[in-house]
Structures are given as structure tokens and as C-alpha cells.
Amino acid sequence: MAVTEAPSTAVAPGPERGRLLDWLTTTDHKKIGLLYLISSFSFFVVGGIFALLMRTELARPGTQIFHPHAYNQLFTLHGTLMIFLVIFPLLAGFGNYFVPLQIGALDMAFPRINALSFWLLPVGGLTILSGLFAKGGAAAAGWTGYPPLSEQLGTGQDLWIAGLIIVGTASILGGINFIVTILRMRAPGMTMMRMPVFTWSILATSLLVILAAPVLTAGLIMLFADRRLGTVFFDPTQGGVVLLWQHVFWFFGHPEVYMLILGAWGIVTEIIAVFSGKPIFSYRGVVLSFLLITALSFSVWAHHMFATGAVELPFFSVTTELISVPTGVLFFIWLGTMWKGKLRFEPPMLFALGFIAMFLIGGINGVWAASPAMDFAIHDTYWVVAHLHYVLFGGTIFGVVAAMYYWFPKMTGRMLSRKLGIWQFWIQLIGFNLTFFPMHILGLRGMPRRIADYAPDRGWSFLNLVATVGAFIIAIAMILFFVNIFLTLRKPRTAPDDPWGANTLEWATSSPPPAHNFDRLPPIRSDRPVYDLRTAGGEGS
């Protein structure tokens, strides 16, 4: 049956209706996708400024700018925003825009719920940020919010809880929407095993979201009840269990990190195939890896808790090392795809290659941490900060920027500047490594994370200064990125429908696509329908 409420082909938005109102009330998955990107990049700027402020404070020993309590708020808000309101929504935004296009659908399955799940995001994000104006300041217990600290802080912590519940609800609604869309709205001929790998990655992400996000919601409700209703979930003096929070949080939190990277894997796999001029080395291998990782990600959470002494070390160590196997398979598939290909080093490909190299480091330093002996030494040090940023910045953000260069012509009809893109790539790569590579060494030298100050005689000063310089170099790369977007948006729409010689269905429609997505669909007989169309020499038209 028809479940879509998408505007019919005859839609002609009245010019008098007002563009602003049109954007506020839209249920078009493409506009909602763009709204996701706009919102996420806005929060990215805020979270990035918080990061620069932290790096400025840490450039030298001593407290120069921030009282430690203010610093605690900074890293809490930086982490919370980047994870819940930047990285995940960026991938969800690309998913919104491109999943219906890639499977040949008119829109998402539930367009109004789609609009709701977007609009809840800025509401949740601003709720969290509004803590800055509360008595006692914003949330300051880190993005992981461990009790007892998170039970002792002021109103800002309640706003953090409320904001995260709103954001979590939004992502669950979005996840359901994606799964139903992918399972029910595919065009004729688009079988599951012909779906683009990016669509597969969004399907896997959505499964993780609907099964893991509600667990965080439950934990947040327990935390709130402890804070405001006098319950004792996490209060050991009353019979509660303080580690219960860590179990609940990481049961969500480890699937969460795969929610933050699966979409980027999908994007990068697609881009590498297109810019190598070859099919994906093993399409089935990619799909199987995604599914294995999705399943295994529910069995690794307690590797965040090795140092508590209250978890089964060998079990969680082995499952964590196990999950690196399908991840490693992906690396070989990427290499195999490029092997003997005609590589074109356009900006999307550069960022995809940067992704592979950086994510490799982030993967390897993560596997080391899976060994309990190693973990005891580096737990809660800057090593962890290095690992996390190699995965989420070196990984996902490089992948997201690759996706922006790749899909920008489809979304706007305009090509981003190649020259600025190449400059951005090198500056970003250098700045990133300058910032985060020294953190490995700082971690091994015992520098704990989440500290606003350190003694000058610990041997940490120089590397911290290097990291701070690197952070500002990243900022320059990001400014170039936004300048590139801004300048390009002022140019006329000249991008062709398929500027890259790509494979997947979104390139079969105009740039940007019409409101109803496709005037005509090419026949779908493989996982590369647009390639088939191109090589068939116009047989299909």
C-alpha cells in the first residue's frame, strides 16, 4: 500500500508561500537532509570553538583562561555536541538525502515523522547548551556522565539529560524510518543485494540505533530519577550499584561508535570504487562485514570498563579483537578496489584516502587498547583521546568531507572548488596529525584526560603546545571548507547530472533532483545501474 505522503509530481510551491515557511514545514527528504547538514555544521562550529578554547588553555602549564569547572563544561559540551549533534546527524543527513535516491524511492516512508526527527535535534542541542545560562553552569561530568559526579552537579546536568533524551528519541524515530524506507520503498529491480553500500551502511546504523539508543534513554531516566525523585539506582550507600550506569551507558555507547562510523565506511567504499574506475572489490564482503560488525558491536561494551575490575576481561578482550576482523576485511576491500585501478585524485578521493590512512591508525591504536594489560596502562589518559579522534575525526569527519565534495554537485548543482579542496585536504591532514598524534605520546607519558592544568615538570608541555598549534591549523582547513561552500553557492548551477562517472542511482537524476526525485528510472540489473546505463551506450534511453 502507499505509505508515502510525498508531494505529487504536480507539486508547484506557491511563490507567495514564502521560502522560510517552506523550509520550516517541508517533508521533502532532500530538504530535510540539507537541514540536517546545516544544523550539524552549525553545531560543529560551536563544538569546534569549544575545542579551540580547550587547546588554548592547555597550550601552556598553569590556568590562563578557564577555571577548572568552566573547563569541565567545555569538554563535556564539546564531546556531547560532536557525538550527538554533529557526527551522527551529519551521517543521518546524507542518509536522508541519498537513501531514497539510491533505492529509487519518492521519499522516506514516513515524511512527517522524518521532519519531526530532524526538528527535535536542534531543540535537544539547544536544551543541552542552555545549561550555560543555568545556575552552576552547564553539564560538566563529561559526555559519558558517570555518577556520582553526574548526580552532584547542578541544573545544567538535568538539561543535558533532557536534551539527550530528546536527541535519542529523534534518532530512534529516524532509524525506524530508514529501515522501513529501505525494506519497503525500493524501486522494481532494486533487490537487497543491489543496494548501494552506503544504503547498506545506513540500514546497519539504523538497526544499531533502534536497539541501542533506547538503552541510553533508560539510563538517562534512571539518572534523572536519582537526581530529582530520590531514587537510588546508582547510590551504593543505599543498595544501588554505581557501575550499573557504566554498563547501561556503554551497552549503548559501543554500538554508538559504530553508528558514528558505519555511514562513513559506506561513503568511502562508494567513492573509492568510483574514483578507481572499478567495481567494489567485494560487494558481498562489504555487506557481510557491516552486518557482522552490527551484531558484534553489542558484545564489546565492557572493554570501556576493564579498569573497574568488575568485568570479565578475557571475554570482552576477545570480542573486541574479533570485531576488528570484519573491520580489517573492509581495509583489504578498499585496497583491492584501488589495485590496478585508474585512480583519479579529485578532492573526494583525497579525503577518502586520508580517511583510510587515519582510520587505520585509529583502528590499530584501538586494538591495542583491547588488550587489558595495555588498557590498564593507558586507561583515561590522552591515548584514549588520540584513539577517539583518529576514529571520529580522522575517520568520520574525513569521510563526511569526502561526501560533501562528492555529493555537493548533486545536492546543489554546483561543483565545489577543486583547488580549495586540495588545499583543505593537505592543511587538514597536517593539522589533524599535529594535534592528535602527540596525544599518543602524552598518554604513554601518563597525562590524564579531562584536566585543565598540568605541572610544567612532567615533560608534557612541548607536545601540548604542538597539539594546540595543530588545532588552529585544523581550524584554518575548516574555514577554507566553509569559504569554499559559501563561494560555490553564489555561482550558477553548471554541474552535470553525473560529474564523476559514478555508479549508483542518485546520479541518474538531475542535479539537483526534482521534488519527485526521478523523471525516469533506468533499469536496475546490478548494483551499478548508472554504470550499466553509461556503458550500454544509451541503449536504455
Added chain:
Amino acid sequence: MSSAAISTQERPSRELSGPVLGMVLFVASEAMFFAAFFGGYYTIRANAKVWPPPGIPHLKIDIATILTVILVLSSVMVQISLRSIRAGEQRRATLFLGITIALGVTFLALQLYDYSQLGFGVKDGTFGTLFYVMTGIHMAHVFGGVVFLALVFGQMSAGLLSPANHDPLAAGAIYWDFVDVIWLLLFTTFYLLTPR
């Protein structure tokens, strides 16, 4: 191929429709939500030396048993309603959906009365914490289910549902059965598996 036909093609009837599939996924998500609370319950209980903790009056099983009967009965009623609409018996379907909603409201009222009789509160240690938070969240779900079914009742009374198109009722019934199953787990946990 015309664009209008892309996503509105008919599917074989054995497949769940989009909205019903959406509800199945939502219920899966809700199941994980409750699983976290049950995980919390058994973690705290496993850490306690004595269970239930001293000083908590024993829960009386009489009202809870009536609550269980009411909710199970209501699940049967909503299924009869669903079968009726599939068979094209509009009035019968509306009647049994009405009975389902009435039983849901009765459940809520009786459970609130039960709360007033218990003699301990949410602040009374781990048992009070777990009992009130878990049954309270379940109660909120029953309330949500009643509202959902009431909206379906409105659609049904207006003649908007038919044997071919009754997704709202099918989805509502799945949700209602889920809420029922959660109550059975709560009843088992708090009443049957708590030593006297």
C-alpha cells in the same frame, strides 16, 4: 516507467505494510528500553545481601492479579477487534476496541489505587526505586496505548478503516500486546519471584 509508480506498487499481502513494520521496529526498540530496566533490577538484586531489602512491606498479590487478568483480557479483546475488521464486521470491531480501551482505563485506575495501598514510596531504598520507576514507566506506556487506541477508535467510528486498510488498528494491537507482555514480566519479577 512513470515516477508515480516507483514506490506505490502493490506488495504481496503476506508482507507487513510500512506502518505496521514501523510499529514492529518501534516495539523492538521499546523492548530494549525495558530490557535496560530489567537489567538494572537484576544487577541491583544480585548485589543485595537480602531480597527484598528489610523494612519493605510484602507486596500483596490480590490487586496485582486482578490487574493481570484485566490486561490479558484486553489483549484478547483487541485481537477480536482486529479479526472482526478483517472479516468486514465494522460494528463488532468498534465494540471490542471500545472494550479494550475501557479495560485499559480500568487498569490505570486500579493500579493508581494499588499504589495508594502499598505503604512504601519511591524513596524507600532500592525496592521502592525499582518498583515505582519500572511499574510507573509501564503505566505511562499503558496510558500511551490507551490514547493511541482511542485515536484508532475515532477513525473506526468515522468509518475510515476497512478490511483492506486497517493499519492503525493492526499497529495499535501490536503495541498493546507488547505492553501486556511487559506487564506479565513485571508481575513475574515483582510478585512471583520476590521471596516472602
